[in-house]
Amino acid sequence: MDILADTPIADLAATRERLRTAWQARKPDYAQRRADLIRLRDAFRARSAEMDxxxxxxxxxxxxxxxxxxxxxxVLAEIDHALAQLRRWMKPRRAAVGWRFWPARAEIRPEPVGVxxxxxxxxxxxNLALVPLASAIAAGNHVYLKPSEHTPRTSQFLRDLLADVFPDDRVAVALGGAELGAAFSAQPFDHLLFTGSTAVGRKVMAAAAPNLTPVTLELGGKAPALVCPDYPIERAAARIASGKxxxxxxxxxxxxxxxxxxxxRDELVQALLAQLRARYGADLGTSRDYTRIINASQYARLASYLDDARQRGLQVIEPFAAPxxxxxxxxxxxxxxxLVIEPDPQAQVMQHEIFGPILPVISYRNLDEAIARINALDRPLALxxxxxxxAQIERILAQTLAGGVTVNDTLLHFGAHDLPFGGIGPSGIGAIHGRNGFDTFSKLLPVFHQRRLAGSDLLKPPYRGKIDAMIRWLAK
Structure with a gap:
């Protein structure tokens, strides 16, 4: 595959304006949204081998x-869910006005925001490109996508796929690196979604601020697994291994x-090591199931975390080590x-989101201590x-706060379409998936309908006599 040239920064504004002009001229109705999602689903399914x-x-x-x-x-499940629910999501939602405004009525209309x-x-x-794109299309918007420069072949696959599915005034794709990403973030979009690190998320939010662009940030953090004393170690190890x-x-x-x-603690360590051997065999290099690190920079970052742990005298267990x-x-x-055993809070593996195959294992004496360890760090994206x-689970949930939780397993809340996916504080702002994604990319427009005859016609100066008494009664 020949990699396409980067998108010129000078083209960003013109492309965004083309998308918005087309959207303003003909805002997608139910039929168009449904047809777009069906074409996207069918084209993506047909090209899954190319994606792989x-x-x-x-x-x-x-x-x-x-x-x-x-x-x-x-991706396919998210699109199918949107297709099944789209008509219901688009309907105006009744809202109460309260007895003081009777006989008026009110509704909330989900309206597309634009680009x-x-x-x-x-x-x-x-996944993290097409799931939000499908939500934005379902909500009736046009979309400008900037995928990562670190996966250039996949980014080109996305550009080719979307060009086959959508006209270029409905969905566009920009290719390029950090400089293009910064310029992209500064465009006056009607909504901007960023998925990535907390550090870059701060830059995206700052770039969007001059335009007051609404932003949704899906970030990260140090997601803990907390094994309570009553939970079987073997089962915990198996499910934590999948999540790690x-x-x-x-x-x-x-x-x-x-x-x-x-x-x-030592029992869990041995169970985790057994999981690794069972999943990847004796020779990690021959396993077809173990993924590589995306680039040399990320590899070096992870290596520096282990170097730091060794320099601190921490126990580092590498079951596949072969110098x-x-x-x-x-x-x-x-x-x-x-595995890094009992790292202190100053160790690099505890100072940063690891985002790699290193797992710190930390013991606690009681649940209060474990909860305190979690709360000493920024609120995570997952728990x-x-x-x-x-009662113990409820206590953990009551005394901590994370973007999302899976109890007695890992990762799975991400795939539940009716659960909002998003962080809190440094782990993110806003939520996507299912109806939450539809609502994120919509303006939930409040509409108040007044009747022909209304009591509010009486509430006007001069505030004397019965009008004065009525207002004072209403205000009690």
Whole structure:
């Protein structure tokens, strides 16, 4: 595949204006929205093998099964859900006006906002581009997408796919690096969605601020798994392993560290190591199921975290370590899973979102201590409590706050269409998926309908006599 040239920064404004002019001339109705979603679904399904090849090429290697689960399945399910619910989502919603305004009535009308800008990341480059795009289309908008420069083949796949599905005045794609992304963020969109790191999210929000562009930020953070004393270690290890090493840990809601009761810490470590052996065999390099790190910069960042841990004298367990093969692994960006035992809060693995296959394991003496460890860090995008005691789970949920929660498993709340997906504070602003995504890219327009005869006709100066008494009574 020949990689296309970057989009000139000078073209951004003209393209955005073309999209908005076309939208203003003919705002998509139900029939058009439905037809657009059907064409997108059918074209994407037909080209899933092409998608898989593009992602694997960009990563160096990524499990095709993980591509099918995290990219193809999620996108198709989101589109099918929107198609099934679209007519209901578009209907005006009744709203009460209260007895003081009787006999008036009110409604809330979901109206499209115009042109939605989407900045999508590299870790799930298709899912995190097409899921919000489908929501924006369902809501009746036109879309300008800027996918990640770190997955150039996948970004070109998206550009080709969308060009086949949509006219260029309904959906457009800009290709380019950080400079183009900064200019893209500064465009006066009607709504802007960014998915990526918290550090870049701050820059996107600052770029959007002069235009007062509404922004939705899907960011990240240090998502903890908390294993309560009553939960079986083997089952916890299996589900935490899935939440950690899927996509080699390059997941915004992936398990970032695990807290376990002190008496069972070593048992959990051994169970996690057993999971790694069962999933990837004895030789990680020959496993078709273990994903590579996206680029050399990310590989070096992860290596620096382990170097820091060793310099601090922390126990680092690397079940697939083979020093003789280190140069080859670095060339292939194959970063083996590693456990860091009892890191102190100043360790790099606890100062930053790891976004890779390194898992800190931390013991706690009681639940209060575990909750305090979670609350000492920024509010995460996800939280994974494991426990059968409902009172303990409720206590964890009451005393912490995260963007989303899966109890007794990991990652799965992302795929539930009726659950809002989004962070809080440094882990994000706003929410997408299902109706929440539809509403995010809509103006929920309040409309108040007054009747021919209304009591408000009496509430005017001069405020004397009965009018004075009526107002004082209403204000009580």
């Amino acid at each position: 090849a593009a992602i694997r090429a960009d990563f160096g290697h990524r499990s095709s099964h993980e591509n099918l689960l995290s990219e193809a399945m999620i 939605v800008g989407i900045l999508s990341p590299w870790n799930y480059p298709v 090493w899927f996509n080699a840990g390059q997941t915004c809601i992936g398990v970032d560290y695990v807290l376990v009761d002190a008496s069972r 003789a093969a280190q140069a080859q692994r670095q060339a292939e960006r194959l970063f083996p899973p590693a 994974y409590p494991f426990g059968h005691d409902r």
